[in-house]
Amino acid sequence: MDLTLLKVHGSMNTFYLVEGPERDDYNELALRLTALDSEADGLLVVLPSLQADAKMRVFNRDGSEASMCGNGLRCVARFVCERQGIEEAVIETMKALLKVKKEKTLQDGIARYSVEISPVSFKLKDLPMVYEDNDEWLLKPLPFLSDDIVFSAVAVPNPHLIGLVPAAYQNDQSHQQKWAEFFNGPNDYFSDGVNVSYVTKVEEGIFVRTFERGVGFTNACGTAMTASALISCMAGLVPFGNVNVYNPGGMVQCQVEKKGEEIRLLLTGNATVLSVHRFQWENEVEDSGFKSVTELEEQVLYEKFIEQTSSISDQFAQ
Numbered sequence: 313m314d315l316t317l318l319k320v321h322g323s324m325n326t327f328y329l330v331e332g333p334e335r336d337d338y339n340e341l342a343l344r345l346t347a348l349d350s351e352a353d354g355l356l357v358v359l360p361s362l363q364a365d366a367k368m369r370v371f372n373r374d375g376s377e378a379s380m381c382g383n384g385l386r387c388v389a390r391f392v393c394e395r396q397g398i399e400e401a402v403i404e405t406m407k408a409l410l411k412v413k414k415e416k417t418l419q420d421g422i423a424r425y426s427v428e429i430s431p432v433s434f435k436l437k438d439l440p441m442v443y444e445d446n447d448e449w450l451l452k453p454l455p456f457l458s459d460d461i462v463f464s465a466v467a468v469p470n471p472h473l474i475g476l477v478p479a480a481y482q483n484d485q486s487h488q489q490k491w492a493e494f495f496n497g498p499n500d501y502f503s504d505g506v507n508v509s510y511v512t513k514v515e516e517g518i519f520v521r522t523f524e525r526g527v528g529f530t531n532a533c534g535t536a537m538t539a540s541a542l543i544s545c546m547a548g549l550v551p552f553g554n555v556n557v558y559n560p561g562g563m564v565q566c567q568v569e570k571k572g573e574e575i576r577l578l579l580t581g582n583a584t585v586l587s588v589h590r591f592q593w594e595n596e597v598e599d600s601g602f603k604s605v606t607e608l609e610e611q612v613l614y615e616k617f618i619e620q621t622s623s624i625s626d627q628f629a630q
């Protein structure tokens with residue numbers, strides 16, 4: 313089968329995007345593509361939907377399917393809005409119908425979209441996480457892990473474990489890597505694995521580094537950045553409202569509103585198309601492969617944007 317793929321990114325969280333019918337082997341396609349491209353964090357599939365303008369499925373580098381992807385949703389939002397000539401849409405995801413919207417471009421040319429991140433749950437059963445007889449785990453050290461990091465568990469709806477850390481843990485990532493690898497292997501706490509983020513306050517917001525389930529360290533994880541902004545607001549690290557979230561791949565804005573139990577989260581950032589690919593997808597691995605690549609110019613502008621945000625991100629080892 314001859315497929316047309318877009319290589320896209322949100323904050324340098326990079327995916328192949330394909331449009332197609334429902335089928336049960338997109339995990340295989342994700343594995344084929346990521347085996348050929350070490351930059352790709354996974355695959356986004358845009359499908360027809362009976363309830364929304366389109367449906368998104370997301371597959372990690374290792375072929376596992378995730379319930380949500382914030383950076384990926386911005387790229388899907390752009391694809392659907394441009395295809396239909398609209399500025400707002402609703403996208404069906406595994407657990408929710410989410411509103412997406414075209415926003416004013418960044419630096420006069422970088423396409424920018426906002427996406428709803430929902431539903432949000434602090435219930436450990438929704439991640440799932442099991443730790444003694446706790447129902448929630450918010451802003452408390454996990455004693456077996458460290459005494460000086462407060463951790464929070466939140467599902468948005470994919471699972472996140474978020475630690476508020478001093479800068480030293482950003483410069484030496486071995487602590488984060490060790491525990492993220494442990495929680496994503498056979499373990500008693502997270503039966504489905506978990507995305508692990510370390511968050512540090514910076515002058516104009518927060519810096520977030522994420523070790524993603526099914527991927528490893530990534531330039532950025534949209535759901536993790538939004539969940540981290542929520543936890544940072546709840547911890548009093550930054551005020552509720554708009555939070556600038558810096559990451560190794562750039563910067564996004566997360567809008568965090570919490571009224572009692574009701575939480576509203578919005579993630580806004582770039583949705584960039586890097587290149588267009590033709591890919592031959594056959595049963596045999598040796599018959600599959602890229603047939604052509606057309607590079608686009610959009611990344612030039614994005615690189616300039618990164619230069620501006622790098623004064624903050626460069627405080628930490630990349």
Ligand SMILES: N[C@@H](CCC[C@H](N)C(=O)O)C(=O)O
Pocket residue numbers: 325370372377378379380381382383384470471507524525526527532533534535536
């Ligand atoms: N990078 C994504 C999240 C992708 C899914 C994640 N690895 C999971 O398995 O939950 C994002 O931008 O949110």
